Amino acid sequence: MSEASHKLPVAFQRHIEDYLGASESQELFKALEQDPQTSIRINPSKRKLESLPGQQVPWAKSGYFLESRPSFTLDPLFHAGAYYVQESSSMFISHILESIQAPKGIYLDLCAAPGGKSTLLSSYLGQDGLLVANEVIKSRANILKENVIKWGLGNTVVTNNDPSHFEGLEGFFDLLVIDAPCSGEGMFRKDLQARDEWSPEHVEICAARQERILNDTGALVAAGGYLLYSTCTFNAKENEENLRYLSEEFAFEPVRIPVQPEWGIVETEVEVEGSVFYGYRFYPHKVKGEGFFITVLKRPEDAYVHPVKKQKDFRHPFLSRSGQKNRVLELLGLEDNFEFYELKGSIFLIDSWYAPHFEQLTKYLNVKYFGVELGKISGSGKGGDRSNNEQFLPTHEFALSILEKKGFSTLELSKEQALSYLRKEDFDLPTSEEGWLLITFQSLPLGWVKNMGNRINNYYPKDWRIRMR
Structure with missing residues (x-):
């Protein structure tokens, strides 16, 4: 899979060998040269599956592995928000929410783009909570906004802010997810460019950035609320050491999440002042997914609550x-x-x-x-x-x-007609009814047209239109 210019960095290999040992590290390196597993998560508010699209992800009821990667761009259901293409390891958040019976209220996804975790949180909250999906980079915030709109639940606020801007919201959120920017070791088989950008110095820079983010936002969690910290990397500096930092700098209690042995998830432990805190590692040679780390912490019941x-x-x-x-x-x-x-x-x-x-x-x-x-x-x-x-x-x-x-009247289209609509191309409207018409595919809305009698106005957003053939 990898080309000569995208070999695994030697320093990375040495680090993994020190951490996992010679034999297991070779299994991981071999897995990183294989094709990644494609998985999707169904939008339960839009799609009730009559037949399963593939094997279910063990830790996510709405997650499914696909046998091969189709052209999602040419699937109208993708544009209708019927599902989200999400890496299976990060779907573990679904299992965490159910295991801790997370109270539904006000949630914050701090580093949210492109929107995989935000749409998952949105579905969990339903109409019983509000999600703030934040992204610091403006261009990525626009992608996040588009995916939130497609998901369609209406329970989300998309914001474009630096973590430091949340300072006045101490004790405001019932759940905080920090999927921190990282060195990307866990994505080495999906993103070959990440291999070229990796270095021990880059790991240090990422760890320092993560610590700043945690320092700015650790107090945002309200009494009895939860903080989920995650990365898509393997090294302890960006994972367990930041877990230790959180535990030492803020008043959090450890949370242990039940996992089945057959899932292949590795549980790690960090002892801080006599308490054991837990982390969960996903290795591509052990799970059908990419590299991932996550930990769960709980705010004490006597902590601050923002009025x-x-x-x-x-x-x-x-x-x-x-x-x-x-x-x-x-x-x-x-x-x-x-x-x-x-x-x-x-x-x-x-x-x-x-x-x-x-x-x-x-x-x-x-x-x-x-x-x-x-x-x-x-x-x-x-x-x-x-x-x-x-x-x-x-x-x-x-x-x-x-x-x-x-x-509003609806107008059901065939796949060919739906793709023409999504490309903003002219096509024969299978009705003579005039006025606003809601375009649907397999009963799911795609957008509007207005039949003026002598012409048809296609109101699909120009910036969203399909360009692929």
Whole structure:
């Protein structure tokens, strides 16, 4: 698999041999030259599987191994958010959440792009919690936003902030996931470039960066909440030593996660001040997945909890509470359990119970997206006078959400037609009905078209369109 220019670094091999021994290290090196295993995680809010797509991932009920890697780009279900292509080792978070019975509330995925862990957390929370999915790099935050929109649950706030910006939110989150930027040793067979970039000095730089992130955010977890720290690397400097740092610098209690011997996951231990803390290592020669490390810590029950109260007046430079709530409820037939906000004339919705938490977050964070962007009301006339021309202009985000689209007709397409739609190409519309039509494939929404009678307007986002043939 690897080319001569992408050989495993000699210093890396020596380190692994020191850690695993000569015999087992050779097994790992051999595994790193094999093709990676493709796996997906089903979106349970969108797809009920009548037949299993492959072998189930042992530690993730919604995860499946595929026999081969298909062209996901040419699968309309992928664009509809029916599943997420995720490395199986990182799906272990699903098992952790169920094992600790993580309380549903306010979660933070600190280093979230491209969105694998965020969509997993979103599904776990359902409508019983709010997820903040943060990414420090702006371009990657846009990718994260797109994947959150496709997932469609409407329980996520996408932010673009440095970890230090969260300082004012101590004790705010019930669960914090830190999948820290790392040296990428565990991805050596998926990302050959990572081999070329690796060096002992790079490991030191990554470890120092991780320690800074942990120092900035370790106190964000509320009393009784959990912190999950993970990397996709093998060395102890970025893994167990950072676990030790967390344990020494912050008040956390150890959490042990049950694992089955046949899973091949290696449990490690770190003793800190008389307590044993646990880490979980995934090696490609032992599991059907890539290299991964994760540890789970619990905040003591007597720790700080950030107080959150509903604000009488919500003030923000760009965002405001919408005065069109009743009209939106009437037009779309939604239940009255949402708060509505306006940004640049577009109306967003978020569940009422965590609206105060959302408003608190906006004081500190750069919000890229939140809840579900529904669309705009046009033709309302001056002074709020409703004319016969008043209509709701829906967004692509609304189309992909799991919200019911009352009052809109649907149009089911074949795979060939769906791909033409996703490419923004012209195709024959199999209906004469005019107006807004919700395009679906296998009953899952893909987006909107508007039949004008003499022409068809395709509202699939230009930046999202398929270019592959």
